Amino acid sequence: MDDGVKVEPDHVYVIPPNTSIELQDGSLRLVQREPGLHLPIDIFFRSLAQVQGSRAIGVVLSGNASDGSLGVRAIKAECGITFAQDEATARFGGMPRSAIATGAIDYVLTPAEIGKELGRLARHRFLVAATPGVAESETLPDDDGHLKRILTMVQLATKVDFSQYKRTTIQRRVGRRMMVLRLETLADYANYLQRTPAELGELYKDMLISVTSFFRDPETFDALLQQLKPAVEERLLRHEPIRLWVPGCATGEEVYSLAIRVHEFMLDQQCSLRIQIFGTDISEPALDRARQGLYGASIADDVSEQRLRRFFNKVDGGYQISKMIRECCVFARHDLTRDPPFSRLDVVSCRNVLIYLDAKAQRKVLPTFHYALNPTGLLMLGGAESTASASDLFALVDRVHHIYARKAVPTRLVLDLSTGTQQIDSPAATRGEGPAVTDLHKRLDRVIQARYSPDAVVVNSELQIIQFKGHTAPYLDPTPGEANLNLLRMVKESLVVPVRRAVQKASEGEAVIRDSGALVEIDGKQEEVGIEVSPIVLGGAQRYYLIVFTRTTREPYHHATDLPKAKGSGGEESGATDVLLSQRQLSEAREYLRTVREEYEANAEELRAANEEARSANEELQSTNEELGTTKEELQSANEELTTVNEELHNRNREL
Known part of the structure; x- marks a missing residue:
């Protein structure tokens, strides 16, 4: 065969001595033999797996040594199908035996049986649907949740949650098993799994197959x-x-x-x-x-x-x-x-x-x-x-x-990495009737009934209010304009710092955090409002917080003339109280400014990181453009070569 010949049906290609072949864009390219052990079948099978993916089929027939054993693993890793000749019918059993020993062979058959099976596979809906240009979602249509049912059965049997794998990967692995078992639909395969528990182990092994080799790159x-x-x-x-x-x-x-x-x-x-x-x-x-x-x-x-x-x-x-x-x-x-x-x-x-x-x-x-x-x-x-x-x-x-x-930044590590529990992701989600929402409401009601008769709100980790409890109007003061359920935007100004401080402390652990709060004017009275924050973890990484407001009434006053008249030691005590109150308010104001400054610095750092990513993406785009330019030049060169070849063929035709 010549270098670059297009692959066509009903043809047998024989390579020249001291060469190997690789499949590249539908053509067979000759590769000069490297020094050392010569394994041309492995080289070809690997290129076949890389180019054809789940449409690749490899057949190992009679031969000595172990050529092909690495190649069949590469084909199976890409969800292709593999055959080995039955040793009883092979003149030389070395190659089939080595291939079978890898555990990557789907069928061990006689040559005649291999031919029949190849004909059947060529008509299988999964192989036909896996052609270029067909969307992955069309490969194994699943309108009735059979794929989810299959993954649930595998998880129950193996304790491994494959729902975290990409859907396209799962479809290819499941489709491969369906071809091997001669099953046409996901419903058929799900029913087969229920009847044949041993197949769960086979699917599990297929899901875990990955191509690997020594000294890649x-x-x-x-x-x-x-x-x-x-x-x-x-x-x-x-x-x-x-x-x-x-x-x-x-x-x-x-x-x-x-x-x-x-x-x-x-x-x-x-x-x-x-x-x-x-x-x-x-x-x-x-x-x-x-x-x-x-x-x-x-x-x-x-x-x-x-x-x-x-x-x-x-x-x-x-x-x-x-x-x-x-x-x-x-x-x-x-x-x-x-x-x-x-x-x-x-x-x-x-x-x-x-x-x-x-x-x-x-x-x-x-x-x-x-x-x-x-x-x-x-x-x-x-x-x-x-x-x-x-x-x-x-x-x-x-x-x-x-x-x-x-980078030298704190780790966002979550040790409980299970993803099986449904969770609420946004305030809008609470308007649904899903099981996670119902569970959250029931749990909150139990906590409140057991410990409080309070005025409270429930917020998520972004401090978005997702539920109100009791009478919260005295503590919330929505700003005019577009509706905003962020707690720090709704809570009265004097409570912003204590609320932020208490939630921050609660986010660092599971303990209930209590804060002395601040003075808030409610119905003409200055009242001491305390804050209590209870963390709530409902599975997964999302956290919620129950924020309870408690208050203690003080004597009303609105103007300097309304201040209680001090007499003797009582006046001194009142003055000392006012000084302490002013000091605390000043301390809270300073802490609020410090918090705002830290948030500003954190946002600035995130912006710098985003700029770095954008700059990196721009460099990658420039590199891609350069590669496209090189590819264009190569295509132009190839076109010129083809033109020359066509002219030579035309001249030969005229000579003939």
């Missing part, structure tokens, strides 16, 4: 280590280990790659420093394999011969990580969206994990990383990931390799 490791130099020097001075965490580590290739590269870095720097690397995942089978450190011979395609000799031991059928490297790596089960994180880390390497999570889960996970890192810690993400939802927590230090530095 090796230049990224080099960039990370350059950024890590100051931390290494600091650890050397303190005689402390360097600590790294790889969440979503799957079968451990990323963990061991980091361990090897950090070890090499230490040797280059001529320093001795203990290394601790934590690899976590929610898949126990993947973690078991990672702990063993056993990998097939096909890893030679990703690991250099020098590293294989230095950091691996040759075993039957493949390689095992050396004891020296295994001893600095710890593997443990950890649910990134629920479990507490590690701490005092220098690096978190979370590449290509966030892409599977929805925006809500990402907003919870990124503060977890911020909490886990040292003040000078680094976060490394995948090429399609960013910290956009947590720009206040991380600063970009290497745009090319997606490396971020931890």
Whole structure:
């Protein structure tokens, strides 16, 4: 075959010696053979998975060695379908056997049976709908909530909440299982799950499959280590280990790659420093394999011969990580969206994990990383990931390799990261009749009836009033103009500072906060109004506050002539009381000004961060424009080449 030939049906393509092929934009491109172990099927299968995604199908037939075993894992990770020839019918069973051993093979059949199954799959609605240009929502239409029902069954069986995954990811995983089982609709699959509990385990395994390999993007490791130099020097001075965490580590290739590269870095720097690397995942089978450190011979395609000799031991059928490297790596089960994180880390390497999570889960996970890192810690993400939802927590230090530095700001960590409880998000939501609203009202009524007969309001974490209790008119003074339910805009001016102060203290814990409040004029009387704030947590991260107003009546006076006449010691006592009152009011005014200044500074900092993000986005846009310009030039060059080829063909036709 020639380089760049278009793929057509009913054709068999044979590659020239000492070459491999990759699929690129519907064409087969020849790739010169690299030194070392030659694995052309792995190379082609990986490109097929990358280009075709869930439409990729890989078939491993008779052959020696283990070529294809890495490729079928890549295809399955992209929700494609994989076949292996039954060893009983294979002249050489090495390749089918190695592929089956990966656990990534869907069908083990004879060649004739494989042909029939391929014909059936080609007509399956999921594969047909997964063609380019078809919206993801049309791939598996779900008007009756069957997908939610499926996820609920999986969660009950595995204790893992996959509703936090992106819907498109879930659809591809479920659709893949439907193709394997010859089921056409989500309703059919949901019913099958109820009848066949073992399928819950198969779907669970499919949901956890991720493609990984040794030394992905090796230049990224080099960039990370350059950024890590100051931390290494600091650890050397303190005689402390360097600590790294790889969440979503799957079968451990990323963990061991980091361990090897950090070890090499230490040797280059001529320093001795203990290394601790934590690899976590929610898949126990993947973690078991990672702990063993056993990998097939096909890893030679990703690991250099020098590293294989230095950091691996040759075993039957493949390689095992050396004891020296295994001893600095710890593997443990950890649910990134629920479990507490590690701490005092220098690096978190979370590449290509966030892409599977929805925006809500990402907003919870990124503060977890911020909490886990040292003040000078680094976060490394995948090429399609960013910290956009947590720009206040991380600063970009290497745009090319997606490396971020931890900012020295407080962490918004919420240890209870469950997302199963419905919650109120805005005052408007309270007008509905959802279960969370009803639950909130009932709970508030119980608290009030048990402890108070008060005048009170309920506010959310943004201090928006969502419910009134009792007679609150004496304490609230709505401003003219557009309606605004913000408590600080509605409460009387003298109560602004004590209310703000009490809510701030209540937000720091679960205790009830009491504040002496201030003097408020109510119906012509100066009354001492106290504030009591009770935090209410109704599941999830949202908090509510019950704010109760209490008052004590003082003697009325409106003008200086109405002040009580002092006689003897009584007058002195009255004067002292007025002085104390003035001092307290002055102190409250100063505290209010300090609070306003702090808020102004915080807003200014947020504005600076937003400007940095905008500047960063502008630079990325300029970079994209440059890439588009380069692509345009390449297309023009390709058009010129095609024109030349057409002219040559035309000349040959005339000669013939």
